[in-house]
Amino acid sequence: MxxxxxxxxxxxxxxxxxxxxxxxxxxxxxxxxxxxxxxxxxxxxxxxxxxxxxxxxxxxxxxxxxxxxxxxxxxxxxxxxxxxxxxxxxxxxxxxxxxxLNGTSGDSGQLQQWVFDIQHGRSISDVYPPLFPRALTWWTEVFNPDHPGxxxxxxxxxxxxxxxxxxxxxxxxxxxxxxxxxxxxxxxxxxxxxxxxxxDIPLLILIPLLAKFVETILRAARFSAKASLLSGAVFGAAFGLLFLWYSGWFVWSAPGVLALVIVMIARVAREGRRPALLRAATVMGASAVTFLLIAGSYAIRLISNSGEPDTYMYFDTNSDPAYFVMWQGDQPGAAANGLWPPPGELGGVGVFVLLLVVGIGVALWLGSSLPVVQVAAFCMLGAFLMRYWFASHMERDQLVQLYPRTSAELLYCSIVLCAMAGYLISQKFAGRGAVDPEMPRHRLPISAPALxxxxxxxxxxxxxxxxxxxxxxxxxxxxxxxxxxxxxxxxxxxxxxxxxxxxxxxxxxxxxxxxxxxx
Known part of the structure; x- marks a missing residue:
């Protein structure tokens, strides 16, 4: 394999x-x-x-x-x-x-400056994830000496x-x-x-990795103590490296993931499966320890600087906060002079959003017990809550706090749920029956498709x-x-x-x- x-x-x-x-x-x-x-x-x-x-x-x-x-x-x-x-x-x-792209302006210029700073022993931002600037510095020194651009x-x-x-x-x-x-x-x-x-790549990897982590916790009763520790350490290392690469998605996902973990622990405890609870705690504990060993110092710096204000108002911050399927950033192009978001056909909601709504509903209907559906749904709910919280206080505080960036996570979770709806429907029509919630694996016993x-x-x-x-x-x-x-x-x-x-x-x-x- x-x-x-x-x-x-x-x-x-x-x-x-x-x-x-x-x-x-x-x-x-x-x-x-x-x-x-x-x-x-x-x-x-x-x-x-x-x-x-x-x-x-x-x-x-x-x-x-x-x-x-x-x-x-x-x-x-x-x-x-x-x-x-x-x-x-x-x-x-x-x-x-x-x-x-963007030459030496904006984020591109800042990253190039950080390369020079790292090369000359100067400190860089305590808040920005440190792994990519250091990887870029290594790449520059090996392949493009003295030219970080x-x-x-x-x-x-x-x-x-x-x-x-x-x-x-x-x-x-x-x-x-x-x-x-x-x-x-x-x-x-x-x-x-x-x-x-x-x-953006960490977000695309994080959601399936979280789903696999939840699946592992639910199946932990079948693991030995050594396997539980090893599994937790592997997940902790993966999460730690992603966090050091780009931490923003962890922030927006945190409320949903925390809520889901509480629900899982309550479910296992309610069923009275003490060995399962101990094994699940072992996996989570090993994951947390490994994560802290790899990314703990940066996480502490990030939390200590969490009150740093973001006042950057741009095109997307003037858009309807309930709309998330497309975004323009601070370079809206032709949209700056037209109606945005584009008007929808049904109560202002367009066909694409309606398809997302149907897909989300079907996924929750057929697969609410599956980890991947639960992770996507909880992360989506948590991101919505944080988005609306910051947006609702924007006038009072004159702060943005990066809330438009939740659009990417909301759209991704919606796409995931729609894909799972299609997958579950295909399994149902294939006569596979319902998926056992105690075996929430998606590497199901499905034969190779016909040529x-x-x-x-x-x-x-x-x-x-x-x-x-x-x-x-x-x-x-x-x-x-x-x-x-x-x-x-x-x-x-x-x-x-x-x-x-x-x-x-x-x-x-x-x-x-x-x-x-x-x-």
Whole structure:
């Protein structure tokens, strides 16, 4: 099993990085619209050709080796191809410049400054998660010495390319290959921000990891004391590293997770299963101790600075707080001059939101005892409560406290619940019956899909990835409108390089000086 999981991971990573590298050969001017269109078409052409290769490999492995093995390799590969398309698009956007999206402005500039600070022994923010700035520093020193901007550009593209395989593998802890692929591919495109992929990937991994953790606690009675300690330590280490990488999602998830843990403990205690309660406490205790050993000092700093005010008002903070399915950040583009949120057909609610509502209802109806449904539902409820709490006090306190960032978690949990609704319905129609709540595993006894069925699903998901990826990249294509999402690419293409020259495609050969960084 470990060997097959490694094969899935390797296939996804290879395709993701390989496709990104393939897109780096696209020779267009990303600043001109005709070059942008040609670049998008060249990406799609490469996408189709690579997918054909994946399909042929899947067919050959299915015929001559094993259908389950072939399906796992194909799903892992397509997960890499999906996120590789977006990373390849960023490579096209940044062609001819050494800067990352947004050049030395905003968060990009701050990260580059922190690299210099770490290199020169200066302290960085006590509140910001420390792992990514230090990983970026290591990458810069190894691959892009003395140029953290180029380091951030390349490191960011690698992380963006690997986001698909990472999310797919996280969901493989709970779901069969096709369902893990579908949930992962659908979630990556609306949630991962190409300019900051490192910030969103932890959320996409955290929810399935929490669900697996809850599942392990409920099954802990079947573990030995040693297995309970080891399982808890593994989960604690995973949570600790994610927390050090980006802690914000832990904050928004905390109320829901705490409530769910209390409910689980009460349930086990009410049933009078003392051995189960002791084993569950062992798993949770080992997880907590390991987490504190890895991330405790940063958690203490974060809590001690939790009162630091956030006063940054931007476009999303003026939107209806009940709307969360799309967000514009501080670069709303055309939405700044129109009606936002877009009006819905039924009481102001659009078709997409109605589909989410139906999916959430079905998931709660058919799978309320399943850990993944419980985690998504509790996290969603907790995020809503925190969102409304901070938004309701915004006028009084003149503080934002980052509450619009809950939109990503709310949308992700909604997508998870909708995916689980589809999965549970498929199990019901397949005659599998209800899932035993004492065995809340989603690696259910389901046979490998028929060749035709799995092929159709792979083609459908590839088609969605191609369309969603093209739309995502097109929105980020360089634009001189500083109120649009293309402004970040424009900044990268119009910022003077460290060697004193303008980027190759700077309009009319003109560019501006980068934001000064303290070396």
């Amino acid at each position: 470990i060997g097959l999981a490694a094969l899935e991971a390797a296939a996804g990573a290879l395709v993701a990085v390989g496709f990104t590298r393939l897109c780096m050969s696209i020779d267009v001017n990303p600043v001109q619209r005709i070059g942008q269109v040609s670049g998008l078409a060249a990406m799609q052409l490469r996408f189709i050709l690579v997918f054909i290769v994946i399909a042929l490999v899947w067919w050959a492995l299915s015929r001559w080796i094993s259908r389950p093995v072939a399906l796992r390799v194909a799903c892992g590969s397509l997960a890499g191809l999906a996120s590789g398309l977006v990373a390849g698009g960023v490579a096209v956007i940044l062609r001819g410049t050494e800067w990352p 180029a380091g951030l550009k390349m490191f960011g593209m690698v992380l963006l390319a690997l986001s698909g395989p990472a999310v797919y593998l996280a969901w493989r802890l709970l779901l069969p290959p096709l369902w893990a692929l579908g949930l992962g591919v659908v979630a990556v495109f609306p949630l991962v921000t190409p300019a900051k992929p490192y910030a 035709r069925t799995s092929g159709a699903v792979l083609c459908a998901l590839a088609f969605f990835a191609a369309m969603a990826g093209s739309s995502t990249v097109d929105r980020l294509m360089p634009s001189g409108d500083q109120n649009s999402h293309g402004a970040q690419g424009w900044t990268a293409q119009t910022t003077r390089l460290p060697n004193g020259h303008c980027p190759k495609f700077a309009p009319e050969g003109k560019c501006h000086e980068p934001k000064p960084l303290v070396r």
